[in-house]
Amino acid sequence: MSASEGGGAPDYRSLGAKVGIELHRQLDVGGKLFCGCSTAREDGSKSFRRVLLPSESELGDVDPAARFEAARGMEFEYMYGDSSSCLVEADEEPPHDVNQRALEAAITVALLLGSTIVDEVHVMRKIVIDGSNTSGFQRTMLIALGGSLKFGEKSVGVLTITLEEDAARNLGSDGRVKKYGLDRLGIPLVEVSLAPLEISSAQDAVDAAAALGRLLKSTGMVARGIGTVRQDLNISIAGSGIVEVKGVQELPLIAKVVEFEVRRLGWLKEVAAELSRRGVRPESAVGEIVDVTGILSRAKGGVVRKSIAGGARALAVLARGYRGLLGSEPYEGVRVGRDLAAIANAFGLGGVIHSDELPNYGVDEGLVEEVRAALAAGSEDAFVIALGDAEVARRVLEAVSGRLRDLVSGPPAETRAPTPDGRTKYMRPRPGSARMYPETDLLPIPITGAMRARLRENLPLPWDRQVSELASKYGLSAKLADEVLDSERYDLFREAVKMGVKPSVAATVITETLVSLRREGLDVDSVSDDQLRRLFSAIASGRIAKEAASEVLRAVASGRAPDVDSAAEALGISALDDAALAALIDEVLDRNERMISERGDRALGPLMGEVMSKVRGRVDGAKVNEMLRLKLKERLGRSG
Known part of the structure; x- marks a missing residue:
């Protein structure tokens, strides 16, 4: 199908569409990659400024992406605090030894994917002068090559598995000054790069990314939550350069980004063909x-x-x-x-x-x-x-x-950023081979046979086994257990259960309820883990009934209430105590004496519906049923 024709999804196969996935995941291994600083978020109040300039490679080349960033003439301000940053983050002190647990986590991922682990790990410097690293480079190390990932009935090859440091947190710009937070800089990241996948639909890319995400979560060594995972997509069609779309955070966005890019690349091929017809040369x-x-x-x-x-x-x-x-x-x-x-x-x-x-x-x-x-x-x-x-x-x-010269030869290789609606926007040229050179402050790290054997003997259970054990332990359905284990808020689920919240209730809230609210177009990401903890605490103590959870979260996610407590108060759904519930049930029974005498215990259903219509969200339904059943039995006993 011509890119300028409308209707339907692109014909991915005829266009030769391919998608390579690079998944970056923060590791939860008790510290940063090259120092012992905390990985917790910290809004630092102190700062310093830097200007970063490109340098030549050992062969005298300058990376095109670095040249582009330098031409922008930006200055960078770095905010830091004392618990999450030290002289390593400021690039005022050499890196410490590599975090051993982070290294073992990356090797574990390699073993799960059947990759070939290197005999010796060498730390490399990768030039990055967009300000996201104070040093002007990111430290990275190759852990393994090859392997494969299965997803459904399909599989895709693995190119590389690397261990690297996360970038500083982008805090926005003020004129020509771009600000970053150093609390995120240096957090360990495992990166898995998949081979280009020939797709017949955009869903193929989504399914592969989902399967890779579950494999990483199965290790129990990755961090969870917003900002802990990033997916980069390398998209191409026949005759185009490779377009890297950086930072596609959510799985549902992958399909939209892939479709948009395939359409855009198809159109740029038509532009190049028309320029050729007009006799234009680069x-x-x-x-x-x-x-x-x-x-x-x-x-x-x-x-x-x-x-x-x-x-x-x-x-x-x-x-x-x-x-x-x-x-x-x-x-x-x-x-x-x-x-x-x-x-x-x-x-x-x-x-x-x-x-x-x-x-x-x-x-x-x-x-x-x-x-x-x-x-x-x-x-x-x-x-x-x-x-x-x-x-x-x-x-x-x-x-x-x-840019105009490049387009004459067809869709160029470049780096782009996703937008919330699934489109992409130009960022910079693709980096080249001149961006990588050896780290001079750290010695190579041998990967011994004993280490491999020890990690192989302690591999995590397969995903399906973990789902089965979770379902059995907490009395969840297999579907709900799978969704909970896959959730970015799995740790919060376990916290809620320890508070005394029924597992099925906690699981439903962090999966089905939040997904439903997102489908309504609400900003679910604005509901912080702390707000969910407050909700679970209120449910556990009886202050808010579980039936009210969705309404409370809807109020917070829509911005109608700043927090859970305010939402409950505004909605008038503070829990009823036993005395108030008993009085309300007596009132309903008094009003329905005739129906009770005619139907007997068959009146329980309609009576339950009437009581719940008055107390929904303020009392647990099981509690209402139990009290109503006892009071109805008492009435029937007296009338008999």
Whole structure:
């Protein structure tokens, strides 16, 4: 199917669609990877600043992703606290020895996947100058190669298993200063990279990721919760470069991202084919950058005139053969111009203006023609304008020019970020081989036969066995036990049971209830573990009946209540004590004396329905049933 045709899902097989999954999972092993600092979240109040610059590899090459990040000219501020950070995180002290438990966890994963474990682990430095690491590089080490993962009736190969340090926590930007929290920097991550999977539907990628996630959870050594897992997707179609989509957090989002990317790549193949038909070649795809401020200063209002009046310069570059291709949108969000705007965003500009969207923004047809003349544009040519500081605008158009050249040869390899709706946006070029070099502060680590044998003898039970044992231990159905064990809040389930909450109730709340609320479009992630603990505590103490759990959480997730206690109070569902419940039941029995005399104990059903309609969410249904049954029996005894 042509990428510009509508309707239905893409034909993944005919397009040659492939998806490679890289799953990164934090390890819960009692400390960070290269020091003993706590891995708990800490909002530090102290800070320092750094500027990071790219360096050449041993062969004299500079990684393209590092060059792109350096061109942005950002400064980085790092927030830290005393319990989660030390001089290692600040890059003021060499790394300590590798966390032994983290190493054993990664080897355990390799054994479960049937991978070939290396004889000696070498720590490497991977250049990263987006600010997410104070040193300008991330430490990583190869643990194993090969192996396979089964999911359903299918299987996919394993490329590599690595152990590495997590990045600093992104706290947002303030102008040209990007802020990070060091509490997350250095937390151990195990990364499993799967071989490219030929897919017949986007669900294939979802199923493979789900199976890999369960395997990691089965070890009992991974952290759980929001922010502890990240899935990167390497997506391609026949004739395209590999697109790495970074940080796809949730399984349901994978299918949307894959579908969007396959459609986008298909469209870019059509763009390349059309450019070829128009005789465009990469070396001639763009012209020189020209200052057109004088022309556009005569714009009749709008953002262009306002920007120039405020001191901005207007620079333009010719895009040969691109007329009609920059603004065309075969699918919602799939547009070449959108990616050019994302490049501008990376440099701090709000976007760019291209000729396919003109006349507009106060620029009339006469000014468009003047710009075209200044750029010597032909009938099939387009142009792109950047408004801003002259140096920044030039850097933006240089990056845009590189993008336009790349597109001539087909969909380029690049790194993108997912959006909440399942689309993707341009981040930077794909890194190359020049980004990796050896760590000089740590010696190689031998993996002995004794270590392998010990870990092999203590492998965790298969997933199905763990599900079966969980179901048996807590009296859960197999389905519910599977969902609980797979949940990011499995540890919270065990806490709730220790509080005295019935296992089936705790399991239902953290799985079915939260999933149902998410399907309603509510922000379930805003319901913190602490709020759930409060809810379980209230259920265990009898302050809130289990039937009220969904309503309470709905109020919190929708923002109608700041916390569980406020939600219960606002909803008027504080639990009834025994005396109040007895009085209400007596009132219902008095009102239904005639039905009781006619139906006898068969009146229990309708009476139960009436009582529950008045107390639902305030008293456990089993308690209501027991008290009502006794009182009805007493009444029938008296009347007999």
